Amino acid sequence: MSHKTLQDHLSGWAGADPLRGAVGESVLALAQAGTAISELVAAGSLAGSMATVRGYHEDGDSQKELDVIADTMVREALGRAPVALLGSEEADEPYALNPDGLLAVAVDPLDGSSNIDSNASIGTIFSILPHIGPHSLLQPGTAQLAAGFLIYGPQVALVLTLGEGTQIFLLERATRRFLLAQPGASVPHETAEYAINASNARHWDSSIRYYVEDCQAGADGPRGKDFNTRWIASMVADAYRILARGGVYLYPGDARKGYQHGRLRLVYEANPVAFLMEQAGAAATDGRQPILSLQPTHLHQRVPLVFGSRGEVERIARYHLDSSAMPERSPLFGRRGLLRA
Known part of the structure; x- marks a missing residue:
């Protein structure tokens, strides 16, 4: 051939x-x-x-x-x-x-x-x-x-x-x-796989923490399905896997010194990966707004980055932007609550 x-x-x-x-x-x-x-x-x-x-x-x-x-x-x-x-x-x-x-x-x-x-x-x-x-x-x-x-x-x-x-x-x-x-990579709209460095969980804001907790709860939790997690510490490897079979990648900003605005570089890491993802039917945001819409201010500017299957990227944005989009965390709606959603 x-x-x-x-x-x-x-x-x-x-x-x-x-x-x-x-x-x-x-x-x-x-x-x-x-x-x-x-x-x-x-x-x-x-x-x-x-x-x-x-x-x-x-x-x-x-x-x-x-x-x-x-x-x-x-x-x-x-x-x-x-x-x-x-x-x-x-x-x-x-x-x-x-x-x-x-x-x-x-x-x-x-x-x-x-x-x-x-x-x-x-x-x-x-x-x-x-x-x-x-x-x-x-x-x-x-x-x-x-x-x-x-x-x-x-x-x-x-x-x-x-x-x-x-x-x-x-x-x-x-x-x-x-x-x-x-000739035409296509990322599935939905996924049951996410990539994040979970060792930083104690530094995450509530939106990221709640998102990951809901994925970890699996079929018994508010997502109603089991998730796999992957993290290679090489963004190109995670991106290639997502292009091959779907998934979502998260490198959020967090509370550590120097990490408040993310750690990846907008101009030569986030922008090219976002362009590739959007052209494959996926999405890429800083957790709230599309990466490709951001105006760089300097060459080495850092940015939080979420990319991959569009449905999951949009869900993560809702966790950031709209607290009502997050599952109820009252004990009544907890994993063993009477009224779990």
């Missing part, structure tokens, strides 16, 4: 449009960098001590050896593409690349770097925007021309949207080409 290559897919989509052509060139450059990064990931400790801490960001997040290497690989690849401005998690300020470039690109070069030495899936996330001046990276998510992520797991996959659905390409290692494996 023959599969369309990523290059053919992008060429057919771009046609003679110069802006689309620039997007296609940039996606191919990111795919090339991702292929090289995946080979380092696959080599594990044979490639060196990739999980060694090289330093810390201003907010205290550690920077690993592979974070730095991946950043360099992505920057060098995009330096050969029509990209004027590159914003990266690994750099305080944007990189100026091609002065004649038509695009601005924001990247998390290595998502899930805490898993580098544990043989769990990690990845690269990217957002492609039109270059409109020095503040091009601060456009809302609705301005994205394309977005995606590469995931380095048992299969190396490129998940991509060009604003016309969400496609999944797999790396054919022998030829180093990405081939179209799924």
